[in-house]
Amino acid sequence: MTTALIVLAAGKGTRMNADLPKVLHPLAGAPLLIHALQAGGALDPDRTVVVTGHRAELVEAAARAFDDRITCVRQTEQRGTAHAVAQAAPALEGFHGDAVVLYGDTPFITAETLEAMLAARARHDVVVLGFHAAVPGRYGRLVMDGDALAAIVEYKDADDATRAIDLCNSGVVCADAGMLFSLIAAVGCDNAAGEYYLTDIVGLARARDLSAGVVTCDESETLGINSRAELAQAEAQFQCRARDAAIADGVILPAPDTVIFAHDTWIGADAVIEPYVVFAPGVTVESGATIRAFSHLEGCHVSQGAVVGPYARLRPGAELAEGARVGNFVEVKNAVIDAGAKVNHLTYIGDAHVGAGANVGAGTVTCNYDGVNKHRTVIGAGAFIGSSTMLVAPVTVGAGAMTGSGSVITRDVPPGDLALGRATQVNKAGLATRLMEKLRALKAAKAKV
The missing domain is CATH 3.90.550.10 (Spore Coat Polysaccharide Biosynthesis Protein SpsA; Chain A)
Known part of the structure; x- marks a missing residue:
């Protein structure tokens, strides 16, 4: 026909x-x-x-x-x-x-x-x-x-x-x-x-x-949509249907009324979706994954056993392999996080590949944009990225390598090496005390005027 x-x-x-x-x-x-x-x-x-x-x-x-x-x-x-x-x-x-x-x-x-x-x-x-x-x-x-x-x-x-x-x-x-x-x-x-x-x-x-x-x-x-009120009603109707369908398919939704689905959201059985998660278009979450509360996902794929959030954002092109972890206030964009890798705190991973079992410390940023073009960061399997590391792309940190906390990494790090990219610490004896006394005196003088 x-x-x-x-x-x-x-x-x-x-x-x-x-x-x-x-x-x-x-x-x-x-x-x-x-x-x-x-x-x-x-x-x-x-x-x-x-x-x-x-x-x-x-x-x-x-x-x-x-x-x-x-x-x-x-x-x-x-x-x-x-x-x-x-x-x-x-x-x-x-x-x-x-x-x-x-x-x-x-x-x-x-x-x-x-x-x-x-x-x-x-x-x-x-x-x-x-x-x-x-x-x-x-x-x-x-x-x-x-x-x-x-x-x-x-x-x-x-x-x-x-x-x-x-x-x-x-x-x-x-x-x-x-x-x-x-x-x-x-x-x-x-x-x-x-x-x-x-x-x-x-x-x-x-x-x-x-x-x-x-x-x-x-x-x-x-239902035909002729007004914004009817559009809002349609959205509510869609969300009710999507939540009911997800629960019927074996998805765990402790607070279903708080979860927002897109028209094409796909979630496997036994995945856990905690309260106040928002799915924008293009998301696949495989069976057994956990999306923790207050996370936002768009255009991404989350594999079995991976954990996202709470308060995480996965943007288009984010690919999490089995057992990967993306935690609190972490944003991932156009990046692959391999099996068992951890990016747990206050970090931006964009245009990057994080190898299996790597650990990315809190406050790390892949500096992917030079004002004109985007560049890629590669972190090898088992690498350890110290907290507050700035990885200035294009740059590669080899397998098993480490970066010292607070480092700015501008050159490739060979496998197994430790990279330190920070200024030498200098202690000025008594300077903090003298500086604070001076500042307080200036403030007191201004208050009398």
Whole structure:
């Protein structure tokens, strides 16, 4: 079965009170549009068309960053959903298969629901996704005739009897692509809003003796985002689902309500995630690892048995091998920490490789940036880096080597050597006492003025 996706993403989202297109507002670290594309991507579509409008160049860039095979078309005037879908027709000329219409601001449609819609195409020419609403409000209503869908009536155009129906329209539609565009070509705008409604295709299909049916899903799947308040609600809904899924998969979450997941966070069974941990996109934590409280992870990989935190930050490119330890107030960026290595206190490791079993003392900094370029630091296996060592990259500390505390290391250290890079200590007898007496006298003199 060949399938095309048509994702509508042209609206500004006036109620968001932002210049950023509505579909680019982030949910769990990814734009709403990406959630819709991921849902549709589960169908393994042969073609994907994104219909853009407001600040089209931004939306198109986001879509193509997700998948450079996506075709983008523009709706220069917002004249309704049918008009938006019609913009995709040239991009799908000659396509033979089903088309599924999705919305860039509806992030929670599941793959199972979309697969059920495609399966229902064996029985109906047009399939609409519906849901039973607890509070139907201003949703369009699905008017049934037995098991068949007779019509979709927008709230603005509905009478009281129709408004009493609780089976509502999600807007998601599936039909043969050629037939879909044929029906859309016949849609008019004789309605209260003067717009071309996609929902009108059901009545037009019935008039052509074509069948229309409904697949239903949970109301939570159909949540559309139209305001910042609804975006916050969606974030809360996503986090609840992610936490429940993690616990079901065997992740240990002592205080789940305090942990924040990204859309792509992956955590293995028996990993421990302590309170107030934040996962930004691109994080994998393997089974048996521990992420201690108040840590922030992004774009990194934590292997089995590794321990991170508390109060640690792993930035993109951080790679922790088995049993590695990254502790209090340590930041790691674009660096590999090999098995059993320890970086436990008040340290920055950037653009570096720390060998197996090495120990990096408190206050160590890999000085990786010269103001123009980044440079790499290599710390060999079993090396011992004394506290407050400044490693001025590019520099290598060999296996089993040591640096004295407080050293500034500017040249390579051969394996097994001890490097000292600090000034010789000089003690000035009695100078501290005399200096303090002088300072106190100056302060007292100023107080009398």
